[in-house]
Amino acid sequence: MASSSSLLVRGRAFALVVAVALVAAPRRINGGAAGPAARTNDPNWHVFSVSSLLPSSAxxxxxxxxxxxxxxxxxxxxxxxxxxxxxRGGGGAVTxxxxxxxxxxxxxxxxxxxxxAGGAPSVVDPARASEQGVSLPAQxxxxxxxxxxxxxxxxxxxxxxxxxxxxxxxxxxxxxxxxxxxxxxxxxxxxxxxxxxxxxxxxxxxxxxxxxxxxxxxxxxxxxxxxxxxxxxxxxxxxxxxxxxxxxxxxxxxxxxxxxxxxxxxxxxxxxxxxxxxxxxxxxxxxxxxxxxxxxxxxxxxxxxxxxxxLGGAPPANAQFTALADGATPSFYYIDLVGIKVGGRAIRIPATAFAAAGGTVIDSGTVITRLPPRAYAPLRAAFARSMAQYKKAPALSILDTCYDFTGHRTAQIPTVELAFAGGATVSLDFTGVLYVSKVSQACLAFAPNADDSSIAILGNTQQKTFAVAYDVANQRIGFGAKGCS
Missing domain, CATH: 2.40.70.10 (Acid Proteases)
Incomplete structure (x- = not known):
C-alpha cells in the first residue's frame, strides 16, 4: 500500500498534467469561458456577431x-x-x-x-482583356x-x-x-x-x-x-x-x-x-x-x-494626422504607410518596402487595399496564424485568405493597425479587416500588388467608419474613429 505522502505527490502530479492540458487545449469559439467572451475586453481582438457581417436589406x-x-x-x-x-425590377445585381x-x-x-507619368498607353492583349476586367477601345x-x-x-x-x-x-x-x-x-x-x-x-x-x-x-x-x-x-x-x-x-x-x-x-x-x-x-x-x-x-x-x-470645416477632434507626401501625379493624394500591426504586434516588413513602391495613394474608388508583396506576405501569415481555429474557405477573386463562419454565433479576429509617418496609428474597424461575400466566405480585405515596384493603395474598405479629413491647408490627412456614428 502506498504511503500517504506518495499519494499526495502523485495527486499533485496528476493535477499539474490536467492543468497543462487545459492550457494547451484549443479555445472554443462558441460558448464557454474560452470562447469569444474571454476576449471581449481585449483591445487586440474584435469580437462580433456573425450576423452583423451581412448588410441589411433596408x-x-x-x-x-x-x-x-x-x-x-x-x-x-x-x-x-x-x-x-x-x-428595382430591372437588371441583375452585381456580384x-x-x-x-x-x-x-x-x-x-x-x-x-x-x-x-505621361508615357504611351499600355497595350492590352485582347485574349486576356475579359479576365483582366479591361475594356478595349473597340468595346x-x-x-x-x-x-x-x-x-x-x-x-x-x-x-x-x-x-x-x-x-x-x-x-x-x-x-x-x-x-x-x-x-x-x-x-x-x-x-x-x-x-x-x-x-x-x-x-x-x-x-x-x-x-x-x-x-x-x-x-x-x-x-x-x-x-x-x-x-x-x-x-x-x-x-x-x-x-x-x-x-x-x-x-x-x-x-x-x-x-x-x-x-x-x-x-x-x-x-x-x-x-x-x-x-x-x-x-x-x-x-x-x-x-x-x-x-x-x-x-x-x-x-x-x-x-x-x-466641404471645408474643421477636422474631427479625435483625428490622427499624417502629412501629405510628394507623388508622381498631381491629382492623387499620397501618404506614407510605414508599418502594420496584427493583434497588437508589429509584423516584420522590410524598411524599404513602401518607399521602393513609390509610397501609398489613398483612393476613395479602390475597394481593396493593395500592398507590396513584401508587406502583404507577413500580414497574411500573421492573420492566418490568429485564425487557425476557423475552417478555411475558397479564395474570392483577388482575395486569397478566406474563412467559413458557418455555425458560429460570434467570431473573433485580430485587430489590424496601420502606422503612418509622423506617428499616426489607425486601428481598423472589423468591417475594414474583412470583405464578406457571405457567412461562409469572409476574406482578409487586403491583396498584393503584382510586384514590389507598384505603388501601394489604401482602399475604401479600410477607410470605412472613419472621418477621413483632407486638411489641404495644412497638407495632411487625418483619420477620426467612429466618424459615421
Missing part, C-alpha cells in the same frame, strides 16, 4: 456632418443607392466577384498612370463601374438632382448633357442646359479652359474638354458653369464642370462623376473660397448604411 440611418455643405454618401450597390432604387474584378481594373489603371460603352460611393447633387436653376460617383483620383466633375451624340444609358434624364437660367458655356480663352489643358474649341468658341480614363472609358464635351446645389440652403454659383456629349464606359447607370482631386478644377478647390480648403468624408460600415461628404 437602408439604415447614420450620423451626418454638421456642416451645411454635407452631402449624403451611400454605396452604389446598396439599398440606400438612388441608382438601385430606380432599377462580389465582378466588383473585385473591376477593382483590379482600377488598380491597374492607377499603376499605369503613376508608372507612365466602348461597356461599364466597368469602378466607383462604389455616390452622392446626389443639384445642378442648374431650378436645380435638378443627379446621382454621381465621387472620386479622389479625378479632378474634373461632369455629367451627361443634352444634346448627346453618344451617351451611355443612365436612369435620370440628361442635364438639359436649355432648362437652366444660370447656365453658361466656358469660352476658349477663359482661365479655366487653359488650366484644364482642354482639347480645343468648338466652332462657336466654346471650350471643349476630353478625359480618357485608364480603362479606355472617356467623356468628351463642353466645359460649362452653372449653380451647384449642395443642400436646400447651400449653393455654389458658377461651378465649373463638364457637360458630356460623347461618353462611354466606366460609370454604368450613374449620371456622372465629381472629382475631389488636387487640381484647381476639382470640387474642393472650387469650393475653397466659400467653405475653406479641404474636405471630409465618412464611408459607412455597411453597404446598407449612410455616410457623408462635406
Amino acid at each position: 437602408c439604415t440611418a447614420s450620423k451626418a456632418a454638421s456642416n451645411s455643405s454635407a452631402l449624403g454618401v451611400v454605396h452604389r450597390h446598396g439599398p440606400c443607392s438612388p441608382v438601385q432604387a430606380r432599377r 462580389h466577384a465582378e466588383i473585385l474584378e473591376r477593382d483590379q481594373a482600377r488598380v491597374d489603371s492607377i499603376h499605369r498612370k503613376v508608372a507612365g 466602348r460603352g461597356i461599364s466597368l463601374g469602378t466607383g462604389n460611393y455616390v452622392v446626389s447633387v443639384g445642378l442648374g436653376t431650378p436645380a435638378k438632382q443627379y446621382a454621381v460617383i465621387f472620386d479622389t483620383g479625378s479632378d474634373l466633375s461632369w455629367v451627361q448633357c443634352k444634346p448627346c451624340a453618344d451617351c451611355y444609358e443612365q436612369q435620370d434624364p440628361l442635364f438639359d442646359p436649355s432648362l437652366s437660367s444660370t447656365y453658361a458655356a466656358v469660352a476658349c480663352g477663359a482661365p479655366e479652359c487653359q488650366e484644364l489643358d482642354a482639347s480645343g474649341c468648338s466652332s462657336d468658341s466654346r471650350c471643349r474638354y476630353e478625359v480618357q480614363y485608364g480603362d479606355q472609358s472617356q467623356t468628351d464635351g463642353n466645359l460649362v458653369r452653372d449653380t451647384l446645389t449642395l443642400s436646400a440652403s447651400d449653393t455654389l454659383p458658377g461651378f465649373v464642370f463638364g457637360c458630356g456629349d460623347q461618353n462611354a464606359g466606366l460609370f454604368g447607370q450613374v449620371d456622372g462623376l465629381f472629382g475631389l482631386g488636387r487640381e484647381k478644377v476639382s470640387l474642393p478647390s472650387q469650393g475653397a473660397p466659400s467653405y475653406g480648403p479641404g474636405f471630409t468624408y465618412c464611408l459607412p460600415s455597411s453597404s446598407s448604411g449612410r455616410g457623408y461628404l462635406s
Whole structure:
C-alpha cells in the first residue's frame, strides 16, 4: 500500500498534467469561458456577431456632418443607392466577384498612370482583356463601374438632382448633357442646359479652359474638354458653369464642370462623376473660397448604411494626422504607410518596402487595399496564424485568405493597425479587416500588388467608419474613429 505522502505527490502530479492540458487545449469559439467572451475586453481582438457581417436589406440611418455643405454618401450597390432604387425590377445585381474584378481594373489603371507619368498607353492583349476586367477601345460603352460611393447633387436653376460617383483620383466633375451624340444609358434624364437660367458655356480663352489643358474649341468658341480614363472609358464635351446645389440652403454659383456629349464606359447607370482631386478644377478647390480648403468624408460600415461628404470645416477632434507626401501625379493624394500591426504586434516588413513602391495613394474608388508583396506576405501569415481555429474557405477573386463562419454565433479576429509617418496609428474597424461575400466566405480585405515596384493603395474598405479629413491647408490627412456614428 502506498504511503500517504506518495499519494499526495502523485495527486499533485496528476493535477499539474490536467492543468497543462487545459492550457494547451484549443479555445472554443462558441460558448464557454474560452470562447469569444474571454476576449471581449481585449483591445487586440474584435469580437462580433456573425450576423452583423451581412448588410441589411433596408437602408439604415447614420450620423451626418454638421456642416451645411454635407452631402449624403451611400454605396452604389446598396439599398440606400438612388441608382438601385430606380432599377428595382430591372437588371441583375452585381456580384462580389465582378466588383473585385473591376477593382483590379482600377488598380491597374492607377499603376499605369503613376508608372507612365505621361508615357504611351499600355497595350492590352485582347485574349486576356475579359479576365483582366479591361475594356478595349473597340468595346466602348461597356461599364466597368469602378466607383462604389455616390452622392446626389443639384445642378442648374431650378436645380435638378443627379446621382454621381465621387472620386479622389479625378479632378474634373461632369455629367451627361443634352444634346448627346453618344451617351451611355443612365436612369435620370440628361442635364438639359436649355432648362437652366444660370447656365453658361466656358469660352476658349477663359482661365479655366487653359488650366484644364482642354482639347480645343468648338466652332462657336466654346471650350471643349476630353478625359480618357485608364480603362479606355472617356467623356468628351463642353466645359460649362452653372449653380451647384449642395443642400436646400447651400449653393455654389458658377461651378465649373463638364457637360458630356460623347461618353462611354466606366460609370454604368450613374449620371456622372465629381472629382475631389488636387487640381484647381476639382470640387474642393472650387469650393475653397466659400467653405475653406479641404474636405471630409465618412464611408459607412455597411453597404446598407449612410455616410457623408462635406466641404471645408474643421477636422474631427479625435483625428490622427499624417502629412501629405510628394507623388508622381498631381491629382492623387499620397501618404506614407510605414508599418502594420496584427493583434497588437508589429509584423516584420522590410524598411524599404513602401518607399521602393513609390509610397501609398489613398483612393476613395479602390475597394481593396493593395500592398507590396513584401508587406502583404507577413500580414497574411500573421492573420492566418490568429485564425487557425476557423475552417478555411475558397479564395474570392483577388482575395486569397478566406474563412467559413458557418455555425458560429460570434467570431473573433485580430485587430489590424496601420502606422503612418509622423506617428499616426489607425486601428481598423472589423468591417475594414474583412470583405464578406457571405457567412461562409469572409476574406482578409487586403491583396498584393503584382510586384514590389507598384505603388501601394489604401482602399475604401479600410477607410470605412472613419472621418477621413483632407486638411489641404495644412497638407495632411487625418483619420477620426467612429466618424459615421
